Amino acid sequence: xxxxxxxxxxxxxxxxxxxxxxxxxxxxxxxxxxxxxxxxxxxxxxxxxxxxxxxxxxxxxxxxxxxxxxxxxxxxxxxxxxxxxxxxxxxxxxxxxxxxxxxxxxxxxxxxxxxxxxxxxxxxxxxxxxxxxxxxxxxxxxxxxxxxxxxxxxxxxxxxxxxxxxxxxxxxxxxxxxxxxxxxxxxxxxxxxxxxxxxxxxxxxxxxxxxxxxxxxxxxxxxxxxxxxxx
Amino acid sequence: xxxxxxxxxxxxxxxxxxxxxxxxxxxxxxxxxxxxxxxxxxxxxxxxxxxxxxxxxxxxxxxxxxxxxxxxxxxxxxxxxxxxxxxxxxxxxxxxxxxxxxxxxxxxxxxxxxxxxxxxxxxxxxxxxxxxxxxxxxxxxxxxxxxxxxxxxxxxxxxxxxxxxxxxxxxxxxxxxxxxxxxxxxxxxxxxxxxxxxxxxxxxxxxxxxxxxxxxxxxxxxxxxxxxxxxxxxxxxxxxxxxxxxxxxxxxxxxxxxxxxxxxxxxxxxxxxxxxxxxxxxxxxxxxxxxxxxxxxxxxxxxxxxxxxxxxxxxxxxxxxxxxxxxxxxxxxxxxxxxxxxxxxxxxxxxxxxxxxxxxxxxxxxxxx
Numbered sequence: 001x002x003x004x005x006x007x008x009x010x011x012x013x014x015x016x017x018x019x020x021x022x023x024x025x026x027x028x029x030x031x032x033x034x035x036x037x038x039x040x041x042x043x044x045x046x047x048x049x050x051x052x053x054x055x056x057x058x059x060x061x062x063x064x065x066x067x068x069x070x071x072x073x074x075x076x077x078x079x080x081x082x083x084x085x086x087x088x089x090x091x092x093x094x095x096x097x098x099x100x101x102x103x104x105x106x107x108x109x110x111x112x113x114x115x116x117x118x119x120x121x122x123x124x125x126x127x128x129x130x131x132x133x134x135x136x137x138x139x140x141x142x143x144x145x146x147x148x149x150x151x152x153x154x155x156x157x158x159x160x161x162x163x164x165x166x167x168x169x170x171x172x173x174x175x176x177x178x179x180x181x182x183x184x185x186x187x188x189x190x191x192x193x194x195x196x197x198x199x200x201x202x203x204x205x206x207x208x209x210x211x212x213x214x215x216x217x218x219x220x221x222x223x224x225x226x227x228x229x230x231x
Numbered sequence: 232x233x234x235x236x237x238x239x240x241x242x243x244x245x246x247x248x249x250x251x252x253x254x255x256x257x258x259x260x261x262x263x264x265x266x267x268x269x270x271x272x273x274x275x276x277x278x279x280x281x282x283x284x285x286x287x288x289x290x291x292x293x294x295x296x297x298x299x300x301x302x303x304x305x306x307x308x309x310x311x312x313x314x315x316x317x318x319x320x321x322x323x324x325x326x327x328x329x330x331x332x333x334x335x336x337x338x339x340x341x342x343x344x345x346x347x348x349x350x351x352x353x354x355x356x357x358x359x360x361x362x363x364x365x366x367x368x369x370x371x372x373x374x375x376x377x378x379x380x381x382x383x384x385x386x387x388x389x390x391x392x393x394x395x396x397x398x399x400x401x402x403x404x405x406x407x408x409x410x411x412x413x414x415x416x417x418x419x420x421x422x423x424x425x426x427x428x429x430x431x432x433x434x435x436x437x438x439x440x441x442x443x444x445x446x447x448x449x450x451x452x453x454x455x456x457x458x459x460x461x462x463x464x465x466x467x468x469x470x471x472x473x474x475x476x477x478x479x480x481x482x483x484x485x486x487x488x489x490x491x492x493x494x495x496x497x498x499x500x501x502x503x504x505x506x507x508x509x510x511x512x513x514x515x516x517x518x519x520x521x522x523x524x525x526x527x528x529x530x531x532x533x534x535x536x537x538x539x540x541x542x543x544x545x546x547x548x549x550x551x552x553x554x555x556x557x558x559x560x561x562x563x564x565x566x567x568x569x570x571x572x573x574x575x576x577x578x579x580x581x582x583x584x585x586x587x588x589x590x591x592x593x594x595x596x597x598x599x600x
Contacts, residue, residue: 020308056304065302068369068377079302082378084355084367085313089305 015100022096024104036109043214044109046170047116048101051196052093053157054118057150058128058195060143072148087156094160102168113170114213116206117161119198120175121150123185128195139195151184171213178205254518255538259509260546265460267395268549272296274393275318276325278401280466280510282317283531287540295319296392299385314364319389321382323361326401327436328444328494329414334360335451338386344413348375349424357423359415368423391455399510400491401466403436404474404483418474433474441494449505461505462547463495467514469529488515508547510539 016025024032057065066078067086074080081089098115105113122128124147129139158174165172179190179202192199241247242261249257267273274296275285289295299320301310314321325331336342337360348356348369355368356375361382369375390396406418409432420426436444445463452459465488473483492511499505514523514535523535531539 020306061302061304063302065304068374070373079300080378080381081302081305082313082365082374083370084365085301085305085309087367088312089309092306092309 019096020092022100024100029104032104032108036105036111041109041111043112043114044105045114045116045210046098046101046105048097051118052097053090053154054121054150054196056093057145057153058121059139060145064143065145066149067152069148069152072152073146075146083156086153087160090153090157090160094157094164098161099164102164102170106168106170112214113165113168114210115161115165115170115172116210117158117172117175118154118196119190119202120180120184120186121147121154122188122191122195123147123151123181123183124188124191127188127191127193131193135195147185155184173206173209173213175202176205176209249516249518252518254520254522255534255541257513257516257518257538258542258545259512259516260542263508263546264503264506265395265547266549267293267547270294271394272392273395273397274389275397276322276331277397277399277464278324278326278466278468280401280464280468280531281324281397281399283536284397284399284464284510284540284543285318287536287543291540291544296389298388298392299382313366314361319393320385321361321364322386323364324401324416325398326416327403327405327414328400328441328448329405329407329412329434329436330360330416331398332444332448332451333414334386335390335448338383338390339451339455341451342413344408345410346408346413346415348372349419349422351423359419359424360413362415362417362422362424387455390452390459393456393459395460395462396452397462397464397508399464399466400441400495401468402470403441403487403490404470405434405436406431406474407434408432435475436490438490438494438497441490442497445494445498458504461499461502462508463499463505464508465491465495465511467511467523467531467535471529508543510543513539513542 013025014028015022017023060075063077063079064075066072066074066080067083068080069083098117102113102115125144128144129136158172162172164170179187179198181187186198186202190198190202190205192202236243242259248259269292272294273288275281275288277284285295296319297316299315301313301315305315310316314323317323322334325334333342333344337344344360346359349359349362351357351368353367355370356372357363357365357368358375358379365378369378405414407414409430414434415431418426419431449459449461467488469484470480470487473480475483478486488511495507499507514531519535523532523538524530525532
């Protein structure tokens with residue numbers, strides 16, 4: 001199995017236009033064309049801007065954002081957002097990242113597309129704040145949104161990604177149980193010292209799921225596979 | 232020759248004050264009993280025409296009371312689409328005086344309608360008393376109840392803050408609960424829910440009922456805002472439909488507007504702190520020569536609204552001839568976001584992901600993870 005990784009600075013900028021009318025840049029479109037035509041591929045794995053949603057809602061605002069959900073601790077200064085309002089917002093976010101890439105790919109190929117969503121949020125504030133970077137220094141003093149809120153938003157986002165995938169004839173790869181703790185958060189063993197990303201173990205846990213999808217789709221070998229990265 | 236009309240001012244004569252004037256010089260507002268300044272807290276509500284008034288006031292920098300604000304992080308266009316920023320709170324259109332009165336009664340805890348939430352096609356729930364403010368509806372009864380509680384608290388806060396209340400009377404026809412008389416802005420089944428003739432009834436308010444509702448409303452409002460001044464208008468927008476099969480929609484419209492106009496007159500009579508502002512006459516008078524309505528013959532044209540607001544500013548604001556500097560429309564969102572941490576988070580991890588139009592920082596190098 002050969003892999004091509006389209007995530008290198010040489011393809012930048014990815015987008016043109018303002019956020020609400022964002023489009024893929026000519027450079028990115030050309031890169032997609034070239035890559036898709038480079039060989040006979042089995043599938044496309046798409047994991048675009050996955051952590052936008054996690055990053056956006058990690059740090060609490062002033063006033064804090066909350067939902068009308070009794071299971072989510074509501075700060076005294078919280079301004080509630082209704083679920084459908086939040087969904088409308090997340091749809092915009094998803095449309096301008098996953099949605100853009102899904103449309104661009106589907107216009108060019110009939111290959112199976114597997115949409116890899118962002119990992120579940122990290123529950124532990126300690127894990128989120130752990131690290132030496134300037135970002136972590138900033139996070140050391142920041143007020144974080146309650147984990148329950150971040151998880152609920154992530155679940156909503158996942159539902160939206162599933163819809164986008166369905167509309168494009170793609171498949172959403174839901175994170176398997178192995179990467180989540182009992183409450184549904186990212187398992188601590190899959191956190192990599194980065195507040196919005198997961199680690200290599202997380203990726204390793206996804207692979208069997210990805211291969212299962214590919215085998216189910218009858219488009220590729222199951223395992224073992226040879227990994228050859230190229231850009 | 233001396234006769235009863237000989238010494239009357241020009242405005243008493245049709246030819247001098249309407250027919251011979253350029254359309255935009257016609258101004259039937261004679262003397263406002265009070266003035267508002269750009270610092271006066273102004274509260275608006277009413278039918279859809281009230282929106283036009285609100286927007287015009289906002290763009291001229293008036294101090295519109297806004298109490299139910301969206302979270303500041305929510306993009307402006309989504310906030311607006313979800314009912315924020317149209318009026319002080321997310322009450323949507325208030326078409327009848329009874330609806331206005333009941334809204335304040337509910338905000339003050341004096342009335343708790345029995346009508347249950349209305350089901351939407353997507354399985355969610357709508358608030359029967361503002362069924363269109365939340366596109367997609369509420370996902371549960373709990374969410375609806377929690378949001379309604381916040382909404383009513385914001386309505387109360389709005390009236391506590393306001394010094395001038397501008398209300399546009401829109402309709403006399405309405406649908407209500409036969410159980411407790413709770414009035415809905417739209418008939419059950421139109422935007423959500425299901426019409427049940429055993430539970431829902433039609434009502435066409437009389438002039439006396441409208442006046443009584445306005446009086447009860449004002450008494451209640453002054454409990455929390457003593458000295459509140461009221462400006463009443465009547466919407467020039469015709470009925471989209473009448474529920475009475477024995478009437479043509481045109482005659483139903485003229486009857487409805489006549490009743491509202493008379494009710495406004497009766498209510499304001501002998502009240503120095505309540506006044507009728509003749510927006511209705513400005514838009515519907517023949518001086519408009521057909522240019523004051525748009526293609527569907529219901530919406531007031533931009534020219535009409537500009538005429539209305541020119542009269543309003545001339546008559547109700549201090550320094551009528553002094554142009555007010557334009558100001559940004561009121562934000563439907565709360566105070567500016569405390570996004571410093573988030574900006575840093577984006578800048579240090581995924582630059583290109585910070586993309587909501589209102590808060591995207593400049594000069595970042597794009598990079599995708």
